[in-house]
Structure formats: structure tokens, C-alpha cells
Amino acid sequence: MTRRHVAVIGAGPAGLAAAEAALGAGARVTLIDSEEQPGGQYHRMLPEPYAATHPERLQHGWNAFDRRRRRVLAHPRCAWWPRTAVWALERPDPGTPGPPRVHLLRGPADGGGRSRHVLEPGALVLAVGAHDRVLPFPGWELPGVFTAGAAQALAKGERVVVGDRVVVAGTGPFLLPVAGSLLEAGSRVLEVLEANPAATVARGWLRRPWELPAQAAKLPELVEYAADLAGHRVPYRTGRTVIEARGADQVEEVVIARLRADWSVVPGSERTVPVDALCVTHGFSPRLELAVAAGCALRAVSSGEFVAVDRDQRTSCPGVYAAGEITGIAGAQAARAEGALAGWVAGGGDSRLPALLALRRSRDQGRAFARRLARAHPIGGQWPGWLRPRTVICRCEETDYDALRRAATGQAGADPRVIRLRTRAGLGPCQARVCGPTVAELTERLSGEAAGRQVQGLPAASPHRRPIAQPIRLGELAAPPERIPNSDTEEWS
């Protein structure tokens, strides 16, 4: 019997659900994640000690996850490849059907001698998630300034206290759980600052209120987080943000200012607060490099670009499906629903099955919730107003705002790709993962040139293009791919 081979990249909520559903549809599955454990962003945040202190909040989700994880990993048709990075996707020749070949590196990232492998699956599910997005401001490169995600990972995962006096700033509901875990780890959280004014937040959240209960299974969680803050007497202030961090070799104080709805600073509203750590978040950037390498169309919304998918999570690229945060930021529950749909259809399951209705509904509610989030917590257009000439924009290459501005003036060098080459913004080790969307936005504003124009034969100058999706050592790259260990291709083909 020929079983379809589905490769699932990413074993977070979306990928794990995809693997389970593809197995359920009868497919053979290879589940790949660069981490040692499945769970992704969401369940990585729930190590045992934390779960133990908050059984009421977490036990249920954790148990369901744990059951699913065991079921999938123990399944005879599932090959689980932890510590395996997908470093490239190779599109087939034009006119050849099927998804791209998957190029893998297997082994611990910091150890030498990872082995190189190639998979040729019948279908591919991309479920690689998102990472923190942070806008630049003067001083954001100082030690002691953390992305909210990093601070939470430290606080929860490693029980490291990032500081004694901490301010949490940015926008989005994620401010609350971050502040919560900092408190729990023993930090003093001085204030939590939501940049959007209360009116914007309220309008976004309360739009079409009758739909809210169905969409937001997380609301009770948020209410709890908010209650937690109140219990610790941590003020939650809207319409304010940190516009500058100061310090000699480490953040020592932050400048807080009131913002208008467009995030322009209200003059004279600045005040200074001594801190020893600052956590910032301005939402999430989907990890799009694999989707771009596969040739999947993206869709642009106000909060950024995401992979475009149809009602069955198919991308524009034949045989390639996408699920979870790379299609929109809507939380773990929506990610699971998308993953289950994607896995089922990728695995050859019947997409007309009535049982899928509930999944689609849950997915659609998640998407509606994502739109609500985007409306309640937009990034105000005037944020570049707090940049100064010397503000670092690209931390890897230390490119400052003035260098970008100078490169963008004068029409000879105004092309966004040329600006990047001349200023090196985004060319450093993080490969524009942190500053890419910011540089694209700023160069477009400064030069008036849209960033993504395509030239025949040449890829669009997208900040998400990274043909090498994960760093690969020269020695690893030079070695020919190895045969896949315990490969059971014969048996299944």
C-alpha cells in the first residue's frame, strides 16, 4: 500500500496537531523540530514547576498536550526528529509536481558534526511559529533590555530573575503574562505600559462584542493575569511607553512618555524611572523564510505579512500547507485547529468530512480573534518619531538611523536592497530576523520605494528571504547528504 509521506516542520501546538491528524488520515509522518522536546513556544513555557504552582490555570492544557505528545511520538508511523534543523527547502523544477525537498541538519546545534539529510515528502506542513517583534528606540541595545519573550523564557524556564526593578512596555495582551511570570520569579514590576491609548484598546476588544466569548477562550486567562497584577499593585497604564533607555553599560533608567493614538509623543509628558531591567514587546513576527523558500504567496495585513492559506490550510504552493502563527497571530488554540486541518488534508484525508466543520469554526474564531488583537494593539504610524540620528536600528551591524537616512537620500542609492548593502542593515548574524521588518518600513518611508518589488529572475527584496534558513557550518555543508537512518522508504512506497 502506498501511504503518503507527510513532513511536518515544527512541533509546537500547530505541528503536533498536524502530525496527529496526518497519522489519523493514514499517512506516514516525519515530525521535525530544532528543539529537543516538542511543544514549541507555548508548552516550552510550561515546565513542571510552573505547572505545579498554577494547577488551575495550566493543568488542563498541559495534560491534553502531554497525551497528544505521547500519542504522536509513540505512533508506529511517526518518525520524530528532534534537534533537527531545516536549513533549506529546494523547490522542484518548474512543472514538476510536489512540494520542495527538505534539507535537514541533524544533531545538537552547538556540537560539531551534525549530519546532513534530504527528505522528499509527498506533502509538507510548515508550522514554524513566530518570534518577538521589537521596535527600536534609543538605548534598546543596552544590556538589561530584553524582549518580553526572552524575559519570560528566562523567568519561567530557567528561573532567572532579569532584574529587581523592571518595567514592561510595548503593546498587546502578551504584556500581562510576561509581567506575571516576572513577578513570580521574584522581580519587582514597577509598571506595565500599553502604548495604545485606552480608547484604541477598548474599541478593538469590544468591537462586535457578541462574537467575543466564542473567539476568546483566553479571556479568562487574561483576566486572571490582570487580577494578578492588581494583587501585586502593579499599575497597568495605557497610552504610554518607554521612548528611551539610558545607562552606561547596562540599563539604569528609562524615559516614559505619553503617546497619542498615532504613537506620537505628547511633548512635556516625559518622566524618568530608575530600573535595572526593561522588557519590551511589539507583537510577533512570523518565521517566514521557509514559506518564502518554498515559493508560498504571502498576504500583507496591517500587522505584517503572513503565509496566505485557503480554507484547508493549503498555501499557493502545491503540496505545501501552513499552520499556526505563520498564518496569523491568534494563540495556541487556533494554532492547534489549523494544524489539525492542515495535517488531515496533507495526509490525504477527505476535506469534506463533517467533523472538520468544528475545526474550521475554531480556526475561523481564532482568525477573528487575531483581527481583533491587531485592531486593539496596532503599531502607531508615528513611532519613528522617537528615533534619534544615533539610534541603532540593526543591532548586529550597529547601523544607526542616520546612516539609513543618508543612504536613502539621493536617488542613485535609494533602492531598498542597495540601501541594505550600503549600510549593512540586516546583513549580520541574525539575518534581519530582528530588524528586517523595521528596516523595510523605514527605508520605504525614507526613500519612497516599496521594498518588495520583483525583477525577473531575481527574488523580491523581502526581509523574510533567507535561502539558508539556519546557519550551517562549512564542513557540514561540504559533506554529501547521508542516507536516512532506519529509512523505511521501501516498505512504504
Add this chain to the structure above:
Amino acid sequence: MRGTRVAVLGAGIIGAACARELALAGFDVTVVDRGGAAAATTSHGEGNILVSDKAPGPELELAQLSRRLWPEVLAAVAERSAQAAEAVAAVEWQPKGGIVIATTDPGARRLSRFAAEQRAASVRAEVLDSAALAEAEPFVTRDNTAAVYYPQDAQVQPAAAAVALLTDALASGARLRRECEVLGAAVRGGRLTAVRTRAGLIEADAFVNCAGPWAAELADRLGVPVHVRPRRGDVLVTAPLPPTVFHKVYDADYVAAVGSGTEESQTSAVVESTPAGTLLLGSSRRYAGFDDRPRPEVLSSIAAKALRLFPCLADVPVMRAYGGFRPYVPDHLPVIGADPRLPGLWHATGHEGAGIGLSLGTARLLRDLVLGRPTRIDATVFRVDRPAVVGPGTPGSSEETV
């Protein structure tokens, strides 16, 4: 030349260099590009300015002329204004010299013969013994059979170089029209008098096709086909590392690969460091049309060849790969001159993997040809009506077009 209008079609490094020479000569220059300036092939290659890889002949002469011009022109551009000086600083001009290394005995014999011929053509080529090589490149493989040092080889940041040249052209009165794709020709009395573009008609007295790998497409649109085709190349970029590679170092196979027109895909190692600390490892040569897919096995063979030169780099992470399309003509020589089939049209293209280096000499030749002056070096080998360019059976004689 005041009042004589020239439209330069394409704002890559070739178009930028030509626009500059023509504007300085007093022509009324408009540079037209379907996208932004310097964003196509010129932003997708490396910036080697080499004499070392060229056998004695017309291309070497063009390379030597260009190599003489580079420091002169950059200095002249920098003098014009503070903004120009900043544009020149971004060019990262590095006359660091190249070292060619053979790793086999036949390779060593070939290399020393080649270097001797080059010396006869006034290329500086110094044989390095093992001790001298170890001093010049302490980390290079000890497994070598010969090494030759070429002090004239240099390096630039190619996109920045094109921007500096174009900035100077604009300061000399040229205009740039971006997002202005050339779609077709307006011919009057057998002469090209205007091009149709997405932004309307552009009239001029002369037009220069500087469309790089798209030169054939552009020429087709103007009704006079030329054989300029894309030859794909890929480059690896490593994470920044402490100084390890001090010259442009490449294996002797590179010279063979540059000139070859036969194999499907070839790689030969060129290893160079950039001021940012990264290493660029090039490069492959493939005939694959405009297929922009990076092929992991091609990247793998670039890595393998680079490691043959520098085994100590095995643990260095590669963080990026990029590639572009070299514009090539089957006889591997550029096309510089008037198109006898269509008066008013000129070509300056087909520089394959050497267009950055050759841009300045090309622009100087083109300027002199347009002015009807004697050229610094013999330009007839680069003429348009040679079989490799206008193809078998394609009428190439000037009588046809009068």
C-alpha cells in the same frame, strides 16, 4: 556635445559608468531603469577587480585599462562633494592583491605557464614559495603545489561602486528615471529615435543597451536580437570572523571555469574577506536560464572547494547564500559598440563575471566610440556584428541598415 541626448538603458554598474563618462563629456544623459539603480546583477555578485584570471588578449587589455582607472575615478568622484566622498567611502576600495593556488602537479604547470604569459603582457605576477605563501596567508592549505601573487587584483563593494558612479553622473547633469521599463522602439528613417517605456516615450539621439543579462530581451524589443544570456552564480556568506583570509585567494581551476562554455555546472573557489568580517565564498557557474532557485548541492560544492583552500574553516557557519545571473556571450567577451543594424543604438553589455571590474574601461571605450575618437585600446573585438553576438545567419553587416 552639448544638447546631444543619450539615453542609457539600464542602471547597473555598466549603465552607471557609461552615464558618468557621457555626462562628463557633455552629453545630455538620461538613465532609464525598470527598477531602482544598482539593484539587479550588480547587487547579486562579488566585487573582484581581477587581472589575474585573464589570459593575454583584448579582455586583459580592457581589465588593465579599468584597473588603472579605478583609483583615479574614485578619487575624482570623492573630490566633488561631501556626499560624493561618503559614497566613495562606501565603495570599500581594497587593492589587496590576489593569490592563485594550484593543488595538483598539472595545475601547477598550467599556472606557472599562464603567469609567465601574463607577465609578458605586463601583469605583475610573482611566484610565492611555501614560506612566502605561509606568511601572506597563514591559514591557507599546506597542500599546494604552486602559488602566484597578483598585487594588482583589487576589491570593491559593487552596489556601492555603482551608486558612487551614478551619483557622479547625476552631479554632472544626468537624470535618472526609475520604474521605467523599456518596452519597444520608435524608428524613423531607419534610425532609433525614441524608446517606448512604461512611463511614456523617451526621445534621444543615441541609446545604449546596458541591460545586463536582460540585454537580449531589451534588444529583441528594439527589433535587433543579440546573444546575451544568463549564467547563474551563487555565493556563500559566512558569519563574521577574526581576520583569517588576507588576499583574494582562489584555486587555479577558477581560470579554467571562467573561460569554459561547456559544462552544465561548475564551481571553483574564490575566498575573500570583507571589511565587515564575513567571508564571501564563490562561486558557481551554471547555465540554467533565469532559474533563481538556490541548489543545495551547488552550495555544497562551493563549500567543499573553499575548504580545499582553507581546511581550517570547517566549523565556520554559513549564514547566507545569494546569487545572480552573469550576462554572457558565447565567446565570453563583452559587447561594446554601435549596432550597425539600427543606427542610434549602442550596446555595452555581456561582461559575464567581470562586469564590475571592467565597467570603467568599458565606459571609457564607449565614450570614445560615441565621440568618434580613437580608443585607448583596440575595441574591434568587442564589436556588435560578430557571429557570437548576432548569431549564425543573422545579418550583421552595416549595409543592411542604412
